[in-house]
Amino acid sequence: MxxxxxxxxxxxxxxxxxxxxxxxxxxxxxxxxxxxxxxxxxxxxxxxxxxxxxxxxCMSSITPDFSIFDKNSLYEFYHQYAVYQNRILNSLQLYGDDLDRGLTVNYYSLVFDALKVFPSLREKLLEHEQNELKAWKGVISTARKNGEIRSFMNDEQIAKVFIYTNDGIAIRISLMKDCSEDASDTLLELWDSFYMELKG
Amino acid sequence: MxxxxxxxxxxxxxxxxxxxxxxxxxxxxxxxxxxxxxxxxxxxxxxxxxxxxxxxxCMSSITPDFSIFDKNSLYEFYHQYAVYQNRILNSLQLYGDDLDRGLTVNYYSLVFDALKVFPSLREKLLEHEQNELKAWKGVISTARKNGEIRSFMNDEQIAKVFIYTNDGIAIRISLMKDCSEDASDTLLELWDSFYMELKG
DNA sequence: TCATACATACCGACCGGTCGGTATATACTT
DNA sequence: AAGTATATACCGACCGGTCGGTATGTATGA
CATH class of the missing domain: 1.10.10.60 (Homeodomain-like)
Structure with missing residues (x-):
């Protein structure tokens, strides 16, 4: 406008x-x-x-649209997810001198902060959380039926490993700011490795 | 004093x-x-x-002392780790009325905040990070040699799954405050499940 | 065409209140 | 008396927010 x-x-x-x-x-x-x-x-x-x-x-720009990912292959799904996420991260380019002063982009801090000012945000987050879990579970379930993977872990637990490891890495990027390129690399390496384990 | x-x-x-x-x-x-x-x-x-x-x-009370955990069994190690961590979390009991107002204990926010005031903290965190990774890798390596687990994933990647999923869950506890008892339950369920996968 | 009238975009001095911090007084202990 | 511990009155800097004012259109009517 x-x-x-x-x-x-x-x-x-x-x-x-x-x-x-x-x-x-x-x-x-x-x-x-x-x-x-x-x-x-x-x-x-x-x-x-x-x-x-x-x-x-921030929320709308960062929330992934799961429908655009390939749901017929877990491998494709998490690769597309990683690429998508990396693209978003890079789009948050920062102008200004604040970067010099050791400040880092921190999505989690922003969310924590926002929760104090707008407590109603919590429901939104919970909803998004469940959507994400459901999307992963769906893909994993399909992958198991297709024979793409076979595992002792149930769908939800596999989904959680993907989601939670993503958080763990994201947090470390925020904390350590040794971000550079290995952001999505580290993530994909870990996910690939876990995926191979699921294939058995 | x-x-x-x-x-x-x-x-x-x-x-x-x-x-x-x-x-x-x-x-x-x-x-x-x-x-x-x-x-x-x-x-x-x-x-x-x-x-x-x-x-x-905060840092000293929350930093786990890995030497006290059983290093000869991955299963024992991560169980002891979870118990230890849960005990620490519960020891952070909160008096006061602030809890009512939707506020939640948030270790990550504290660390992010502290990093702005004391940038030198970053090295301490990195050091702790590497110690933790090393401890896990050691245990995992032993477990593999012992035949406790066998996996396509290398030691570091397995270690990262344990560490990062822990972060993911911890963050969700902070965000969602549906903490109650299932804090360490969720963690252990996930870890147990992943452990079974590693056993093959 | 040009004067009038009105709306929008923008400015920066200023306001009341709150912040972290200090100066000083007072009570207690030895 | 002297040192320690606690209380209170107070300070200047800074906070988010307001207010009177100006510059720049732009529509209207004679």
Missing amino acids: NETREHILKVAFNLFLLKSYKEVTMAELVEKTGMSKGAFYHYFKSKEQLFLEALKH | NETREHILKVAFNLFLLKSYKEVTMAELVEKTGMSKGAFYHYFKSKEQLFLEALKH
Whole structure:
């Protein structure tokens, strides 16, 4: 819609990925956008409203659309998933000098933070959580029927290994910022390895 | 050492587990401790110093001592690990009314937060990370030699599955606060299941 | 065509309140 | 008396947010 508004939102989105709600001050936001305080409050009711909008933007941009993945092959599914996720991560490119100061993009921090400001977010997260689990279970179930894999683990447990290891790696990227290229590499190596185990 | 000092530290520790550094205010701290501002600054140089001490307390109380676990059996190792971890989690009992307001103990938030205030913490975390990985790899290597497990996955990848799934579950506990008893149950179920897979 | 009227976009000084921190007074212990 | 422990009054910096004002259209009517 409005260009200036979009600009403010974009800058804010990036800031909130780097710092917490409290840490991002209006002064900083005004400085980084190059706009004035008056301009900001012309477009947004409050800092909190801005945070909410930035959050929605984040959630929608980061939530994978499982329907676009190949559901007939577990191998294809998790590879497409990894590629998709990596592409999203790279699209969160950051301009500004904040990167120098040791700050890292941290999706988890943002979510934790947002939960304090908007407790109702928890249900959304739970829902997304269950959708993801269901998608994985479906693919795994099919893969087992197809004979693609055979395993002692049940579908849900296999799904959880995929999902939880993904979190573990994502957290380490946020914590250690030795991200670079090996982000999705590490993930795929681990998943490939686990997949081979499932094939038996 | 000093009783009052210990008391302040304990209250602060619990607060920092629930809220971020910025969110915990001196006023709140003074109120929750039942002490006065003067008393506080008699024992601590600044809020930041308190945070640092609380953080050290947290790190040392939460870092597992791998040497006490049975290293001759992977099965024993991860079971002891889970029990140990569950015991630590339960020891972080929380007094106060903050629980009602939807706040959850969040170790990851604390660490992320601490990294901003004390960037040097990153090396400590990396070191701990490598220690943990080494401990797991050692046990897994032994288990493979003993014939306890046989798997296509290499030692490191197996270790990572254990470690990362643990993170995934821990994060979900923090996020969803449906913690209750199934905390370590979910973990052990998943690990047991994966272990069976490794046995083949 | 040009004066008027009104709306939108934007500015930055300023406000009340809260922050972490300090100065100082007081009570207790030895 | 002197040192320690605790309480209270207070400070300046900074916070999110407001407000009066300006610059720039843009539609209208004579």
